[in-house]
Amino acid sequence: MRIYSALQELVQQGVNAGLIQPEDKIYARNQVLSHLGLDSFPAEVEGESEKEIPELLDELVEYAVSAKVIPDLFDKKEILASQIMNVFLARPSEVNREFYQRYENSPKEATEYFYQLSQKSNYIQIQRISKNIHYKADTAYGELDITINLSKPEKDPKQIALEKELKKTAAHYPECLLCVENEGYAGRIGHPARSNHRMIRVELANEDWYFQYSPYVYYNEHCILLSGEHRDMKIDRGGFVRLLEFVEQFPHYFIGSNADLPIVGGSILTHDHYQGGNYEFAMAKAEEEYGFTLQGFPEVHGATVKWPMSVIRLRSKNKTELVEAADFIFETWKSYRDPAVEIEAYTGETRHNTVTPIARMRDGYFELDLVLRNNRTTEEFPLGIFHPHADVHHIKKENIGLIEVMGLAVLPARLKTELIEVERFLLGKDHEIAGYHLPWAEEMKENYRSELTEANITEIVRKEVGQKFMRVLEDAGVFKRNEAGQEAFRRFTDLLART
Numbered sequence: 085m086r087i088y089s090a091l092q093e094l095v096q097q098g099v100n101a102g103l104i105q106p107e108d109k110i111y112a113r114n115q116v117l118s119h120l121g122l123d124s125f126p127a128e129v130e131g132e133s134e135k136e137i138p139e140l141l142d143e144l145v146e147y148a149v150s151a152k153v154i155p156d157l158f159d160k161k162e163i164l165a166s167q168i169m170n171v172f173l174a175r176p177s178e179v180n181r182e183f184y185q186r187y188e189n190s191p192k193e194a195t196e197y198f199y200q201l202s203q204k205s206n207y208i209q210i211q212r213i214s215k216n217i218h219y220k221a222d223t224a225y226g227e228l229d230i231t232i233n234l235s236k237p238e239k240d241p242k243q244i245a246l247e248k249e250l251k252k253t254a255a256h257y258p259e260c261l262l263c264v265e266n267e268g269y270a271g272r273i274g275h276p277a278r279s280n281h282r283m284i285r286v287e288l289a290n291e292d293w294y295f296q297y298s299p300y301v302y303y304n305e306h307c308i309l310l311s312g313e314h315r316d317m318k319i320d321r322g323g324f325v326r327l328l329e330f331v332e333q334f335p336h337y338f339i340g341s342n343a344d345l346p347i348v349g350g351s352i353l354t355h356d357h358y359q360g361g362n363y364e365f366a367m368a369k370a371e372e373e374y375g376f377t378l379q380g381f382p383e384v385h386g387a388t389v390k391w392p393m394s395v396i397r398l399r400s401k402n403k404t405e406l407v408e409a410a411d412f413i414f415e416t417w418k419s420y421r422d423p424a425v426e427i428e429a430y431t432g433e434t435r436h437n438t439v440t441p442i443a444r445m446r447d448g449y450f451e452l453d454l455v456l457r458n459n460r461t462t463e464e465f466p467l468g469i470f471h472p473h474a475d476v477h478h479i480k481k482e483n484i485g486l487i488e489v490m491g492l493a494v495l496p497a498r499l500k501t502e503l504i505e506v507e508r509f510l511l512g513k514d515h516e517i518a519g520y521h522l523p524w525a526e527e528m529k530e531n532y533r534s535e536l537t538e539a540n541i542t543e544i545v546r547k548e549v550g551q552k553f554m555r556v557l558e559d560a561g562v563f564k565r566n567e568a569g570q571e572a573f574r575r576f577t578d579l580l581a582r583t
Protein backbone atom coordinates (compact mmCIF):
# COMPACT_ATOMS: atom_id res chain seq x y z
CA MET A 85 0.00 0.00 0.00
CA ARG A 86 1.16 3.50 -0.84
CA ILE A 87 0.85 4.75 2.75
CA TYR A 88 3.56 2.39 3.99
CA SER A 89 5.92 3.40 1.20
CA ALA A 90 5.31 7.07 1.96
CA LEU A 91 6.05 6.45 5.62
CA GLN A 92 9.22 4.53 4.85
CA GLU A 93 10.33 7.27 2.47
CA LEU A 94 9.74 9.90 5.13
CA VAL A 95 11.85 7.92 7.61
CA GLN A 96 14.61 7.63 5.01
CA GLN A 97 14.47 11.36 4.28
CA GLY A 98 14.72 11.98 8.02
CA VAL A 99 17.99 10.03 7.97
CA ASN A 100 19.19 11.79 4.80
CA ALA A 101 18.48 15.20 6.38
CA GLY A 102 20.48 14.22 9.47
CA LEU A 103 17.43 14.60 11.71
CA ILE A 104 17.72 11.00 12.92
CA GLN A 105 20.37 8.27 12.74
CA PRO A 106 19.95 4.95 10.88
CA GLU A 107 19.45 3.15 14.21
CA ASP A 108 16.42 5.37 14.90
CA LYS A 109 14.53 4.19 11.81
CA ILE A 110 12.35 1.47 13.37
CA TYR A 111 11.58 3.66 16.37
CA ALA A 112 10.59 6.59 14.15
CA ARG A 113 8.46 4.39 11.89
CA ASN A 114 6.59 2.94 14.88
CA GLN A 115 5.95 6.37 16.36
CA VAL A 116 4.52 7.68 13.10
CA LEU A 117 2.42 4.53 12.66
CA SER A 118 0.63 5.23 15.90
CA HIS A 119 -0.07 8.86 14.88
CA LEU A 120 -1.71 7.43 11.76
CA GLY A 121 -3.83 4.96 13.73
CA LEU A 122 -1.95 1.99 12.24
CA ASP A 123 -0.59 -0.97 14.19
CA SER A 124 1.46 -2.98 11.73
CA PHE A 125 3.95 -2.55 8.93
CA PRO A 126 4.43 -4.88 5.92
CA ALA A 127 7.80 -6.56 5.53
CA GLU A 128 8.61 -5.56 1.95
CA VAL A 129 8.51 -1.79 1.60
CA GLU A 130 10.89 0.41 -0.34
CA GLY A 131 12.12 3.56 1.35
CA GLU A 132 13.92 5.57 -1.32
CA SER A 133 12.28 8.28 -3.40
CA GLU A 134 12.84 11.71 -4.87
CA LYS A 135 10.11 13.27 -2.77
CA GLU A 136 10.89 15.91 -0.18
CA ILE A 137 9.75 15.81 3.43
CA PRO A 138 6.83 18.30 3.07
CA GLU A 139 5.42 16.36 0.13
CA LEU A 140 5.59 13.05 1.97
CA LEU A 141 4.11 14.67 5.05
CA ASP A 142 1.16 15.90 2.96
CA GLU A 143 0.62 12.34 1.73
CA LEU A 144 0.52 10.94 5.26
CA VAL A 145 -1.86 13.67 6.41
CA GLU A 146 -4.16 13.12 3.43
CA TYR A 147 -4.19 9.41 4.26
CA ALA A 148 -5.18 10.23 7.87
CA VAL A 149 -8.07 12.34 6.58
CA SER A 150 -9.26 9.67 4.15
CA ALA A 151 -8.98 6.97 6.84
CA LYS A 152 -10.96 9.26 9.18
CA VAL A 153 -8.13 9.35 11.73
CA ILE A 154 -8.57 13.15 11.77
CA PRO A 155 -11.35 15.40 10.44
CA ASP A 156 -10.75 17.36 7.23
CA LEU A 157 -9.92 20.66 8.96
CA PHE A 158 -6.88 22.83 8.31
CA ASP A 159 -5.77 23.08 11.95
CA LYS A 160 -6.25 19.36 12.59
CA LYS A 161 -4.05 18.56 9.61
CA GLU A 162 -1.41 21.00 10.86
CA ILE A 163 -1.49 19.37 14.29
CA LEU A 164 -0.90 15.91 12.85
CA ALA A 165 1.87 17.05 10.49
CA SER A 166 3.62 18.79 13.36
CA GLN A 167 3.32 15.71 15.62
CA ILE A 168 4.75 13.49 12.91
CA MET A 169 7.75 15.79 12.41
CA ASN A 170 8.32 15.94 16.17
CA VAL A 171 9.16 12.23 16.02
CA PHE A 172 12.28 13.18 14.05
CA LEU A 173 13.43 15.96 16.36
CA ALA A 174 15.71 16.02 19.36
CA ARG A 175 14.41 17.43 22.65
CA PRO A 176 14.93 21.13 23.41
CA SER A 177 17.81 20.42 25.79
CA GLU A 178 19.70 18.49 23.09
CA VAL A 179 19.03 21.16 20.44
CA ASN A 180 20.33 23.80 22.85
CA ARG A 181 23.42 21.74 23.67
CA GLU A 182 24.19 21.30 19.98
CA PHE A 183 23.60 25.01 19.32
CA TYR A 184 25.99 26.14 22.03
CA GLN A 185 28.60 23.55 21.10
CA ARG A 186 28.67 25.08 17.63
CA TYR A 187 28.56 28.58 19.13
CA GLU A 188 31.97 27.84 20.69
CA ASN A 189 33.28 27.63 17.15
CA SER A 190 31.36 30.64 15.88
CA PRO A 191 27.96 32.29 16.48
CA LYS A 192 27.35 32.04 12.75
CA GLU A 193 27.79 28.28 12.77
CA ALA A 194 25.29 28.02 15.62
CA THR A 195 22.58 30.08 13.90
CA GLU A 196 23.16 28.27 10.61
CA TYR A 197 22.60 24.94 12.35
CA PHE A 198 19.41 26.14 14.00
CA TYR A 199 18.08 27.81 10.85
CA GLN A 200 18.61 24.58 8.90
CA LEU A 201 16.97 22.56 11.66
CA SER A 202 13.95 24.88 11.75
CA GLN A 203 13.44 24.24 8.02
CA LYS A 204 14.15 20.51 7.98
CA SER A 205 11.68 20.06 10.84
CA ASN A 206 9.05 21.76 8.67
CA TYR A 207 8.48 24.36 11.42
CA ILE A 208 9.43 26.87 8.71
CA GLN A 209 7.32 25.70 5.80
CA ILE A 210 9.57 26.64 2.90
CA GLN A 211 7.16 25.28 0.30
CA ARG A 212 4.45 27.69 1.41
CA ILE A 213 6.81 30.62 1.77
CA SER A 214 8.20 30.12 -1.73
CA LYS A 215 4.78 31.20 -3.06
CA ASN A 216 5.47 34.78 -1.90
CA ILE A 217 6.32 37.37 -4.53
CA HIS A 218 9.50 39.21 -3.67
CA TYR A 219 11.39 41.89 -5.56
CA LYS A 220 13.46 45.03 -5.06
CA ALA A 221 12.35 48.48 -6.17
CA ASP A 222 14.78 51.32 -6.78
CA THR A 223 13.89 54.60 -5.08
CA ALA A 224 15.55 57.85 -4.02
CA TYR A 225 16.42 56.09 -0.73
CA GLY A 226 17.95 52.96 -2.24
CA GLU A 227 16.44 49.61 -3.07
CA LEU A 228 13.30 48.90 -1.05
CA ASP A 229 12.14 45.31 -0.63
CA ILE A 230 8.60 44.45 -1.69
CA THR A 231 6.90 41.21 -0.64
CA ILE A 232 3.39 40.13 -1.52
CA ASN A 233 2.50 37.64 1.16
CA LEU A 234 0.84 34.59 -0.38
CA SER A 235 1.96 32.01 2.15
CA LYS A 236 -0.87 32.39 4.63
CA PRO A 237 -3.19 29.51 3.80
CA GLU A 238 -6.84 30.32 3.24
CA LYS A 239 -9.04 28.93 5.97
CA ASP A 240 -12.39 27.52 4.97
CA PRO A 241 -15.61 28.91 6.49
CA LYS A 242 -16.22 25.73 8.50
CA GLN A 243 -12.88 26.17 10.27
CA ILE A 244 -13.44 29.89 10.87
CA ALA A 245 -16.86 29.21 12.42
CA LEU A 246 -15.39 26.52 14.65
CA GLU A 247 -12.60 28.84 15.76
CA LYS A 248 -15.11 31.51 16.68
CA GLU A 249 -17.16 29.03 18.68
CA LEU A 250 -14.15 27.60 20.51
CA LYS A 251 -12.67 31.01 21.28
CA LYS A 252 -15.49 31.65 23.75
CA THR A 253 -14.38 28.81 26.00
CA ALA A 254 -10.70 28.47 25.08
CA ALA A 255 -8.19 28.10 27.89
CA HIS A 256 -5.56 30.84 28.01
CA TYR A 257 -2.76 28.41 27.40
CA PRO A 258 -0.34 29.20 25.98
CA GLU A 259 -1.20 32.76 26.95
CA CYS A 260 -0.23 34.05 23.49
CA LEU A 261 1.47 33.11 20.21
CA LEU A 262 4.86 34.30 21.49
CA CYS A 263 4.89 32.57 24.87
CA VAL A 264 7.61 30.04 25.60
CA GLU A 265 4.83 27.54 26.40
CA ASN A 266 4.38 27.09 22.64
CA GLU A 267 7.49 24.91 22.49
CA GLY A 268 6.16 21.41 21.80
CA TYR A 269 2.52 22.47 22.18
CA ALA A 270 0.32 20.26 19.97
CA GLY A 271 -1.99 23.12 18.99
CA ARG A 272 -5.76 23.28 18.77
CA ILE A 273 -8.40 24.83 16.53
CA GLY A 274 -7.39 28.50 16.42
CA HIS A 275 -3.91 28.03 17.88
CA PRO A 276 -0.92 26.94 15.74
CA ALA A 277 0.57 23.46 15.98
CA ARG A 278 4.00 23.63 17.60
CA SER A 279 4.96 20.02 18.42
CA ASN A 280 7.97 20.39 16.12
CA HIS A 281 8.97 23.81 17.49
CA ARG A 282 12.21 24.39 19.38
CA MET A 283 13.68 27.51 21.01
CA ILE A 284 17.21 28.47 21.98
CA ARG A 285 17.82 29.84 25.47
CA VAL A 286 19.61 33.21 25.44
CA GLU A 287 20.55 35.30 28.44
CA LEU A 288 20.11 39.04 27.95
CA ALA A 289 20.83 41.49 30.75
CA ASN A 290 20.38 38.73 33.36
CA GLU A 291 16.99 37.73 31.99
CA ASP A 292 15.87 34.53 30.27
CA TRP A 293 15.06 35.13 26.62
CA TYR A 294 14.22 32.68 23.86
CA PHE A 295 15.41 32.66 20.28
CA GLN A 296 13.36 31.20 17.44
CA TYR A 297 12.87 31.77 13.73
CA SER A 298 9.75 33.37 12.33
CA PRO A 299 7.65 30.70 10.60
CA TYR A 300 6.91 33.32 7.89
CA VAL A 301 10.54 34.26 7.05
CA TYR A 302 10.02 37.68 5.49
CA TYR A 303 13.81 37.98 4.92
CA ASN A 304 16.91 35.84 5.39
CA GLU A 305 17.11 34.18 8.82
CA HIS A 306 14.20 36.24 10.15
CA CYS A 307 14.35 35.52 13.87
CA ILE A 308 12.27 36.41 16.91
CA LEU A 309 13.55 36.89 20.43
CA LEU A 310 10.92 36.65 23.12
CA SER A 311 11.01 37.28 26.85
CA GLY A 312 10.49 34.31 29.14
CA GLU A 313 7.86 36.35 30.91
CA HIS A 314 4.52 37.18 29.21
CA ARG A 315 4.58 40.96 29.60
CA ASP A 316 3.74 44.02 27.48
CA MET A 317 6.10 45.47 24.89
CA LYS A 318 7.95 48.35 26.45
CA ILE A 319 10.66 50.56 25.04
CA ASP A 320 13.04 51.56 27.82
CA ARG A 321 16.66 51.59 28.90
CA GLY A 322 16.56 47.86 29.64
CA GLY A 323 15.46 47.21 26.07
CA PHE A 324 18.43 49.15 24.66
CA VAL A 325 20.74 47.07 26.88
CA ARG A 326 19.21 43.80 25.65
CA LEU A 327 19.37 44.77 21.97
CA LEU A 328 23.06 45.65 22.24
CA GLU A 329 23.86 42.54 24.27
CA PHE A 330 22.21 40.44 21.58
CA VAL A 331 24.30 41.87 18.73
CA GLU A 332 27.37 41.46 20.92
CA GLN A 333 26.55 37.74 21.22
CA PHE A 334 25.45 37.42 17.57
CA PRO A 335 27.44 40.07 15.66
CA HIS A 336 26.28 38.83 12.25
CA TYR A 337 22.63 39.56 13.12
CA PHE A 338 20.76 42.84 13.49
CA ILE A 339 17.96 43.07 16.06
CA GLY A 340 15.17 45.59 16.46
CA SER A 341 12.05 46.18 18.47
CA ASN A 342 8.66 47.37 17.43
CA ALA A 343 7.50 50.57 19.09
CA ASP A 344 5.36 50.12 22.19
CA LEU A 345 2.34 52.26 21.24
CA PRO A 346 -0.68 51.39 19.07
CA ILE A 347 -0.70 52.56 15.40
CA VAL A 348 3.11 52.83 15.28
CA GLY A 349 3.79 49.44 16.89
CA GLY A 350 3.57 45.91 15.52
CA SER A 351 0.62 43.57 15.66
CA ILE A 352 1.53 42.02 19.02
CA LEU A 353 1.92 44.54 21.86
CA THR A 354 1.15 42.09 24.66
CA HIS A 355 4.35 40.03 24.64
CA ASP A 356 7.77 41.65 24.85
CA HIS A 357 9.75 40.56 21.79
CA TYR A 358 12.27 41.62 19.17
CA GLN A 359 12.88 40.66 15.56
CA GLY A 360 16.23 40.29 13.85
CA GLY A 361 18.09 38.34 11.23
CA ASN A 362 20.93 37.99 8.81
CA TYR A 363 19.89 40.58 6.27
CA GLU A 364 20.89 44.12 5.35
CA PHE A 365 17.89 46.36 4.74
CA ALA A 366 17.89 49.56 2.71
CA MET A 367 17.74 51.56 5.93
CA ALA A 368 20.96 50.01 7.23
CA LYS A 369 22.61 50.90 3.92
CA ALA A 370 21.29 54.48 3.99
CA GLU A 371 23.96 57.09 4.57
CA GLU A 372 24.35 59.66 7.29
CA GLU A 373 22.85 63.05 6.52
CA TYR A 374 24.66 65.17 9.10
CA GLY A 375 26.57 64.23 12.20
CA PHE A 376 26.50 65.75 15.67
CA THR A 377 28.09 65.19 19.06
CA LEU A 378 26.25 64.86 22.34
CA GLN A 379 27.75 66.94 25.14
CA GLY A 380 27.11 64.38 27.85
CA PHE A 381 28.34 61.42 25.79
CA PRO A 382 31.75 62.15 24.25
CA GLU A 383 32.30 58.59 23.03
CA VAL A 384 29.08 58.49 21.03
CA HIS A 385 28.76 59.74 17.48
CA GLY A 386 25.26 60.86 16.48
CA ALA A 387 23.86 61.40 12.99
CA THR A 388 20.63 61.72 11.09
CA VAL A 389 20.08 59.34 8.19
CA LYS A 390 19.00 59.82 4.59
CA TRP A 391 15.78 57.88 4.97
CA PRO A 392 12.06 58.69 4.50
CA MET A 393 11.43 58.23 8.22
CA SER A 394 13.25 60.23 10.91
CA VAL A 395 16.24 58.23 12.13
CA ILE A 396 18.93 59.10 14.64
CA ARG A 397 21.93 56.80 14.27
CA LEU A 398 24.23 56.40 17.25
CA ARG A 399 27.60 54.74 17.03
CA SER A 400 30.18 53.87 19.68
CA LYS A 401 32.61 51.25 20.92
CA ASN A 402 31.44 51.99 24.43
CA LYS A 403 28.25 49.99 24.96
CA THR A 404 27.37 51.50 28.34
CA GLU A 405 27.67 55.05 27.10
CA LEU A 406 25.68 54.17 24.00
CA VAL A 407 22.83 52.87 26.17
CA GLU A 408 22.90 56.04 28.27
CA ALA A 409 22.85 58.23 25.14
CA ALA A 410 19.95 56.26 23.64
CA ASP A 411 18.01 56.49 26.88
CA PHE A 412 18.65 60.22 27.06
CA ILE A 413 17.40 60.74 23.49
CA PHE A 414 14.36 58.55 24.10
CA GLU A 415 13.45 60.41 27.30
CA THR A 416 13.92 63.77 25.58
CA TRP A 417 11.81 62.69 22.62
CA LYS A 418 9.01 61.37 24.87
CA SER A 419 8.11 64.87 26.02
CA TYR A 420 9.25 66.76 22.90
CA ARG A 421 6.79 68.95 21.05
CA ASP A 422 7.09 71.11 17.97
CA PRO A 423 3.68 72.50 17.03
CA ALA A 424 5.12 73.99 13.82
CA VAL A 425 5.33 70.44 12.43
CA GLU A 426 2.31 68.93 14.20
CA ILE A 427 4.36 67.08 16.82
CA GLU A 428 2.57 66.95 20.17
CA ALA A 429 3.93 64.69 22.91
CA TYR A 430 0.68 64.30 24.84
CA THR A 431 -3.07 64.59 24.56
CA GLY A 432 -4.08 64.94 28.19
CA GLU A 433 -2.35 62.02 29.92
CA THR A 434 -1.91 59.99 26.73
CA ARG A 435 1.62 59.82 25.43
CA HIS A 436 2.23 59.89 21.65
CA ASN A 437 6.02 59.79 21.24
CA THR A 438 8.11 56.65 21.14
CA VAL A 439 10.86 55.06 19.05
CA THR A 440 11.49 51.97 16.94
CA PRO A 441 15.06 50.94 17.87
CA ILE A 442 17.35 48.75 15.71
CA ALA A 443 20.82 47.56 16.76
CA ARG A 444 23.71 46.10 14.76
CA MET A 445 27.48 45.75 14.84
CA ARG A 446 29.37 47.55 12.10
CA ASP A 447 33.16 47.53 11.70
CA GLY A 448 33.59 46.72 15.38
CA TYR A 449 31.27 49.51 16.52
CA PHE A 450 27.88 49.18 18.17
CA GLU A 451 25.28 50.96 16.10
CA LEU A 452 21.81 51.85 17.31
CA ASP A 453 19.17 53.46 15.10
CA LEU A 454 16.34 55.25 16.88
CA VAL A 455 13.43 55.85 14.52
CA LEU A 456 11.29 58.63 15.97
CA ARG A 457 7.57 57.80 16.06
CA ASN A 458 4.37 59.62 17.00
CA ASN A 459 0.91 58.05 17.04
CA ARG A 460 -1.34 61.11 17.41
CA THR A 461 -4.60 61.15 15.46
CA THR A 462 -6.77 64.07 14.37
CA GLU A 463 -10.15 64.44 12.72
CA GLU A 464 -8.36 64.87 9.39
CA PHE A 465 -6.14 61.82 10.01
CA PRO A 466 -8.16 59.43 12.18
CA LEU A 467 -5.67 56.58 11.55
CA GLY A 468 -2.69 58.73 12.52
CA ILE A 469 -0.96 61.89 11.35
CA PHE A 470 2.30 59.96 10.90
CA HIS A 471 0.75 56.95 9.27
CA PRO A 472 0.09 56.13 5.59
CA HIS A 473 -2.46 58.62 4.30
CA ALA A 474 -5.65 57.77 2.40
CA ASP A 475 -4.14 58.07 -1.10
CA VAL A 476 -1.72 55.17 -0.46
CA HIS A 477 -4.18 52.91 1.38
CA HIS A 478 -4.89 50.96 -1.79
CA ILE A 479 -1.37 49.54 -1.37
CA LYS A 480 -0.86 49.65 2.39
CA LYS A 481 -2.88 50.88 5.34
CA GLU A 482 -1.73 48.62 8.17
CA ASN A 483 0.67 49.71 10.92
CA ILE A 484 4.16 50.64 9.85
CA GLY A 485 6.08 48.36 12.16
CA LEU A 486 9.73 47.44 12.48
CA ILE A 487 10.00 45.49 9.21
CA GLU A 488 8.43 48.24 7.08
CA VAL A 489 10.45 50.90 8.89
CA MET A 490 13.66 49.19 7.74
CA GLY A 491 12.45 49.17 4.11
CA LEU A 492 10.52 45.95 3.51
CA ALA A 493 6.87 46.21 2.50
CA VAL A 494 4.75 43.19 3.40
CA LEU A 495 1.75 43.64 1.15
CA PRO A 496 -1.59 41.80 1.22
CA ALA A 497 -2.28 38.78 -1.04
CA ARG A 498 -5.10 40.59 -2.88
CA LEU A 499 -2.47 42.68 -4.70
CA LYS A 500 -1.26 39.69 -6.70
CA THR A 501 -4.36 39.62 -8.88
CA GLU A 502 -5.14 43.32 -8.55
CA LEU A 503 -1.76 44.38 -9.91
CA ILE A 504 -2.25 42.11 -12.94
CA GLU A 505 -5.61 43.83 -13.48
CA VAL A 506 -3.87 47.20 -13.26
CA GLU A 507 -1.34 46.05 -15.87
CA ARG A 508 -4.14 44.98 -18.23
CA PHE A 509 -5.90 48.27 -17.63
CA LEU A 510 -2.76 50.22 -18.52
CA LEU A 511 -2.40 48.24 -21.73
CA GLY A 512 -6.01 48.97 -22.61
CA LYS A 513 -6.99 45.29 -22.38
CA ASP A 514 -9.18 45.61 -19.35
CA HIS A 515 -11.50 48.40 -18.34
CA GLU A 516 -12.53 47.24 -14.92
CA ILE A 517 -10.17 47.58 -11.98
CA ALA A 518 -10.75 48.01 -8.25
CA GLY A 519 -11.98 51.59 -7.74
CA TYR A 520 -9.32 52.34 -5.15
CA HIS A 521 -6.54 51.72 -7.70
CA LEU A 522 -8.14 53.93 -10.35
CA PRO A 523 -6.55 57.34 -9.56
CA TRP A 524 -3.12 55.67 -9.39
CA ALA A 525 -3.64 53.78 -12.64
CA GLU A 526 -4.90 56.93 -14.43
CA GLU A 527 -1.84 58.80 -13.23
CA MET A 528 0.51 56.09 -14.54
CA LYS A 529 -1.33 56.08 -17.86
CA GLU A 530 -0.79 59.83 -18.09
CA ASN A 531 2.89 59.64 -17.13
CA TYR A 532 3.95 56.73 -19.28
CA ARG A 533 1.48 56.89 -22.22
CA SER A 534 3.01 55.22 -25.27
CA GLU A 535 6.00 53.86 -23.35
CA LEU A 536 3.83 51.08 -21.94
CA THR A 537 4.33 47.76 -23.66
CA GLU A 538 3.59 44.13 -22.97
CA ALA A 539 7.32 43.69 -22.30
CA ASN A 540 7.85 46.44 -19.73
CA ILE A 541 4.47 46.68 -18.01
CA THR A 542 5.25 44.39 -15.05
CA GLU A 543 8.49 46.16 -14.36
CA ILE A 544 6.82 49.58 -14.48
CA VAL A 545 3.98 48.61 -12.16
CA ARG A 546 6.44 47.02 -9.72
CA LYS A 547 8.55 50.17 -9.75
CA GLU A 548 5.48 52.31 -9.10
CA VAL A 549 4.48 50.07 -6.17
CA GLY A 550 7.96 50.79 -4.80
CA GLN A 551 7.31 54.53 -5.20
CA LYS A 552 4.05 54.14 -3.29
CA PHE A 553 5.79 52.30 -0.50
CA MET A 554 8.36 55.09 -0.31
CA ARG A 555 5.43 57.49 0.09
CA VAL A 556 4.01 55.23 2.84
CA LEU A 557 7.30 55.59 4.73
CA GLU A 558 7.43 59.34 4.16
CA ASP A 559 3.92 59.61 5.62
CA ALA A 560 5.12 57.76 8.72
CA GLY A 561 8.12 60.10 9.16
CA VAL A 562 7.71 62.71 11.91
CA PHE A 563 10.12 65.23 10.38
CA LYS A 564 9.19 65.54 6.71
CA ARG A 565 11.74 65.45 3.92
CA ASN A 566 11.13 69.11 3.06
CA GLU A 567 12.75 72.32 4.27
CA ALA A 568 10.38 72.90 7.18
CA GLY A 569 10.64 69.29 8.29
CA GLN A 570 14.42 69.16 8.10
CA GLU A 571 14.73 72.48 9.97
CA ALA A 572 12.52 71.04 12.68
CA PHE A 573 14.68 67.89 12.80
CA ARG A 574 17.72 70.17 13.21
CA ARG A 575 16.01 71.94 16.15
CA PHE A 576 15.58 68.58 17.86
CA THR A 577 19.17 67.38 17.29
CA ASP A 578 20.49 70.81 18.35
CA LEU A 579 18.59 70.39 21.60
CA LEU A 580 20.12 66.93 22.04
CA ALA A 581 23.62 68.17 21.29
CA ARG A 582 23.62 70.97 23.82
CA THR A 583 21.75 69.37 26.74
Ligand SMILES: [Zn+2]
Pocket residue numbers: 259260261262263264313314315354355
Ligand atom coordinates in the same frame (compact mmCIF):
# COMPACT_ATOMS: atom_id res chain seq x y z
ZN1 LIG B 1 2.93 35.57 25.69
